[in-house]
Amino acid sequence: MSITAGLVIVVSGPGGVGKGTIVRHLVERDDALWLSRSWTTRERRPGEDENAYVFTTRSQFESRINANGFVEWTEFLGNYYGTPAPENVTERDLVLEIEVDGARQVKSQHPEALLIFVLPPSRDEQERRLRGRGDEEHKVEARLRKAEEEEPIGAALADYVVINDDLEATVDEMLEIISRERAARRP
Ligand code: ADP
Ligand code: 5GP
Numbered sequence: 001m002s003i004t005a006g007l008v009i010v011v012s013g014p015g016g017v018g019k020g021t022i023v024r025h026l027v028e029r030d031d032a033l034w035l036s037r038s039w040t041t042r043e044r045r046p047g048e049d050e051n052a053y054v055f056t057t058r059s060q061f062e063s064r065i066n067a068n069g070f071v072e073w074t075e076f077l078g079n080y081y082g083t084p085a086p087e088n089v090t091e092r093d094l095v096l097e098i099e100v101d102g103a104r105q106v107k108s109q110h111p112e113a114l115l116i117f118v119l120p121p122s123r124d125e126q127e128r129r130l131r132g133r134g135d136e137e138h139k140v141e142a143r144l145r146k147a148e149e150e151e152p153i154g155a156a157l158a159d160y161v162v163i164n165d166d167l168e169a170t171v172d173e174m175l176e177i178i179s180r181e182r183a184a185r186r187p
Helices: 019-029 058-066 100-109 123-133 137-157 167-185
Strands: 008-012 033-035 070-076 079-084 093-097 114-119 160-163
Touching (some): 019 093, 058 079, 070 100, 100 114
Parallel strands (some): 008 114, 033 093
């Protein structure tokens, strides 16, 4: 199924690395990008934007799975997350901010998709970011453990690996990658 007339750009990486922050900056700076809003069954974090996701129940999510309504979906640390199939095919380049299993599914359906995998400068810094965001202690630990599993798989699948040390430098680097890939794919 075609989901965009443009590029599919997958931004993946372990929890707390800064993916959500980065993609917000990308879409603010580049009008040709369109950010997909995922569905999730996890609860909204205190202070989290109510539009960060479509927050749903498990049964709503499962109905949409049964109706083939997701481009990809997975279960991550006990909750469902999925990219809804867009209602209209966009002309813009579609940005998906998703974990590694979803990235693998998108790459297998859309081999031309551009996959950028984001790593933290260190595990300690990732931990600081998770705590700073207000994640509960057991969630911090679960996300750090999950990162050990996700990183080798994500880095092997990726077209580019970017280390999110300084935020502005990371956003600049990713905009450069996107612009290079657009030029390379132009007919
Ligand atoms: P993810 O979407 O990967 O789980 P978030 O975007 O929620 O991560 O970022 C986790 C926390 O780290 C947030 O509080 C965010 O403001 C902060 N953050 C993101 N990028 C950086 C950076 N380069 N340097 C310092 N803090 C950052
Ligand atoms: P969080 O609970 O921290 O918001 O998200 C947990 C993980 O799920 C993150 O790695 C995030 O990128 C990923 N995620 C968010 N939306 C989707 C989605 O639609 N599909 C998949 N596969 N992963 C998602």
